[in-house]
Amino acid sequence: MKHVLAIDQGTTGTTALVISADGKIVGRGYQEITQHFPQPGWVEHDADEILERTLLAAREAIAESKVPPDVIGITNQRETVVVWHRDTGKPLARAIVWQDRRTTERCAELKSRTSWIAERTGLRPDPYFSATKIEWLLKRPEIAFVARNGRLLIGTIDTWLIWKLTGGKVHATDPTNASRTLLFDIQKLRWSKELCALFHVPFEALPEVRPSAGDFGRTVTAFFGRSIPITGVAGDQQAALFGQGCCGEGQAKNTYGTGAFLLLNTGRKVPRPGEGLLGTVACDERGQPAYALETSIFIAGAAIQWLRDGLGILHNAAESERLARSIDSNDGVYFVPALVGLGAPNWEPNARGTVVGLTRGTGRAHFARAALEAMAYGTAEMLAVMAKRGKVKFDTLRVDGGASANNWLLQFQADILGIAVERPDIIETTALGAAGLAGIAGGVWSSAAEFIGTRQFARFTPEMPRETASELVNGWQRAVRAALFWARDKGEPSPTTKPKRKKARIPTGNVKVIARKNSGRGGKGQSR
16 A cells, blocks of 8 residues: 655644545654744744655654655645755755745735736735745845855745755656745746746746646755655645545645634636736646635634633633524624734724623623634635635635634534535645645546545535525624724714814914993993
């Protein structure tokens, strides 16, 4: 039986899984990586440490499996960038992490170019993406010197690992990672010289773009005791989309984490970004480029954490399911979890968490249920926007992430959407996606269908009458409007409130006072 080593290099650590052709995890390894915060808003990683910890995690997984892998798949934190010297293989600076905000001012300068950039990349100028990070690094004299001499190499974390694992023989990435840099034309599926010029990035220092399921070279024998082909590469969210089997138009996945990551496959249709949605490159069933719309909901599982840690309403996250089941209705209680503002589709940074519908009968079960319901409403709202903008229909939502273990939430999600919700037996879908891409290219599985066929899914189908679901959604929309009104109301009197009359101000100073007789009480003339 053949086996795949899946390397999932994430923001806080590297997970490695050895997965057999029948879909079982037979080996596992994990290593944390150090987070560096040199200044407020700056986040960095040591690229050499990432390589070291990745090798340790992979060796742990191989040792536990007791079998040598046939191929390797890599998935990674996407927008994080590394620059290194072609000759020495040494990083010229710490990697700048996707979370880093040091280029905020530069992105603000690019506001007038937003439409032009979005048309080519599906993205908008933001420190989140790689281009301004690279531009910032190239302002350092020692890095600029290496670039001028043609010895600079640039890459996201997948590129760095591939280059090191192959002993410097392959400098490559895949379209999914390239599409997160602000330097890649997603319509032409190639690096854009115009975008490189805009961000002052040397075109020749960028990696070759190869298909996600394809040839990325072979590892140096010394790393794993044998030379192993690297045959699959994808950014983490696109890998999760593929790992969920969402390879065709209209298939969607949602990761319920601290926030929620939604991706909707639009097939061959290049998506139009806007309304808080980004266009990105994904994978079809052969690991070739397809397209997807992507968005994130700021607060999902974090609302449950807040109920537990901030208010003490829950003893643990799992208790939310029992409490939600303990009442037959939300009794009109809605929670808009705008704890860090509202994102798409409303985009109101001044919004704050809002609970409406409280009565003397409201208890902690209502709070728990309202927090879970909010995840489902937010997901349904964004999927509707995505389907309309991507001009596709979807009939199933596949889910993963910590909160997907909550059966009540998934049933409610199916009821609100009016479609089936499916949860895989293994929710580490990011690593699974990397394994699937590598296995299809490396002959472990003959097709995506065979790969997904190794998975089992728990299926939740709608049970609630559509009228009831519509009433609940209407209530949620009312609650959102209330949160928006509170955020946007500046405390001025409403149009229906009669303002108090101000007393007339008596002029003073060098003003001529004219006296006249007054026939009313007081007798004497008054000033006017």
